[in-house]
Amino acid sequence: MTPATPLPLHPVPPRAALPVQPVASRAAQPRCAGPADVGAELAVLYRGPLASCNYDCPYCPFAKRVDPPELLRADRAALERFTGWVAATTDRRLSVLFTPWGEGLTRSWYRDAMVSLSHLPHVDRVVIQTNLAARVDWLADADRATAALWTTYHPGQVARDRFLARCARLSALGVRYSVGVVGLPAHLAEARALRTALPEAVYLWVNAADGHHYSAEEEAAWTALDPLFGWSVRAHPSLDRPCHAGETAISVAGDGTVRRCHFRPAPIGNLYDGSWRAALKPRACDAALCDCHIGYVHLKPLGLRDVFAGGVLERIPAAWPVGTAPGPAR
Ligand code: SF4
Numbered sequence: 001m002t003p004a005t006p007l008p009l010h011p012v013p014p015r016a017a018l019p020v021q022p023v024a025s026r027a028a029q030p031r032c033a034g035p036a037d038v039g040a041e042l043a044v045l046y047r048g049p050l051a052s053c054n055y056d057c058p059y060c061p062f063a064k065r066v067d068p069p070e071l072l073r074a075d076r077a078a079l080e081r082f083t084g085w086v087a088a089t090t091d092r093r094l095s096v097l098f099t100p101w102g103e104g105l106t107r108s109w110y111r112d113a114m115v116s117l118s119h120l121p122h123v124d125r126v127v128i129q130t131n132l133a134a135r136v137d138w139l140a141d142a143d144r145a146t147a148a149l150w151t152t153y154h155p156g157q158v159a160r161d162r163f164l165a166r167c168a169r170l171s172a173l174g175v176r177y178s179v180g181v182v183g184l185p186a187h188l189a190e191a192r193a194l195r196t197a198l199p200e201a202v203y204l205w206v207n208a209a210d211g212h213h214y215s216a217e218e219e220a221a222w223t224a225l226d227p228l229f230g231w232s233v234r235a236h237p238s239l240d241r242p243c244h245a246g247e248t249a250i251s252v253a254g255d256g257t258v259r260r261c262h263f264r265p266a267p268i269g270n271l272y273d274g275s276w277r278a279a280l281k282p283r284a285c286d287a288a289l290c291d292c293h294i295g296y297v298h299l300k301p302l303g304l305r306d307v308f309a310g311g312v313l314e315r316i317p318a319a320w321p322v323g324t325a326p327g328p329a330r
């Protein structure tokens with residue numbers, strides 16, 4: 001596919017039918033001024049050194065990887081530095097998505113960060129990607145209007161009933177969460193059973209499997225489970241197209257290096273020397289394609305921030321279940 005290829009049609013509600021999220025104007029937000037402050041709202045995707053996981057997914061390079069104690073100490077220190085930055089950066093509204101290479105919630109410092117950040121008045125949302133292996137009762141201490149989970153079910157690593165029990169506990173706690181599956185053919189039966197068992201209010205997303213070509217029949221089968229699968233099944237031409245990444249969304253590494261997104265390697269500043277502020281500006285993408293949800297959700301021509309309004313980071317569409325009014329679970 002080339003950048004000139006028309007974008008495919010996707011079975012999503014028209015933008016005009018989607019609610020507009022109420023966002024406080026910059027003028028209404030304290031200490032938000034200055035020419036470098038392009039937007040008062042900033043989504044921060046954080047990924048520290050942690051690269052270990054308790055699961056053994058065959059499609060993952062971090063499967064059963066063990067981090068040495070010194071790396072874990074470094075990861076904890078980096079995360080604590082980052083949460084300190086979030087707490088101190090009160091001149092704009094922030095949303096945070098933790099995207100560890102491995103599993104974060106088996107580590108106390110990620111749980112603590114989720115809880116502490118959820119209570120900050122200038123933090124709109126704090127989310128972590130997780131396999132949901134760890135218990136979730138600690139979320140009772142979080143502000144559940146702000147804390148949310150992006151969960152993924154990995155058939156073969158955990159029994160479906162055990163995963164569903166975790167989901168039921170999240171629902172009972174009033175935690176907002178999405179559930180996802182990698183769309184491998186071998187996962188289809190499990191994904192169908194999961195969709196049937198999950199409450200209707202819980203959105204099930206499906207990620208197209210890397211390197212797998214989907215026939216029309218396969219795409220239809222997965223789309224029956226996730227009506228937004230069409231966005232995932234083919235990469236999005238992005239070269240020279242405007243993207244929020246580097247303007248109102250950034251990627252942050254453990255040492256504070258700021259990049260536009262996790263997929264473009266060039267640093268644009270650092271969180272801890274303040275250079276990130278001047279770096280934020282409207283930008284076009286310099287890559288041919290964008291094929292990961294946490295990236296292309298910010299690609300402006302796709303309009304996916306409207307589709308996922310209010311749930312961009314935890315990957316929950318605005319109108320989910322379809323036909324209902326959006327709003328975070330309480
Ligand atoms: S749960 Fe996630 S990080 Fe862990 S092995 Fe599976 S895909 Fe990799």
Ligand code: SF4
Nearest residue numbers: 238243261285290295
């Ligand atoms: S389109 Fe994707 S790869 Fe390009 S800047 Fe945006 S998020 Fe990054």
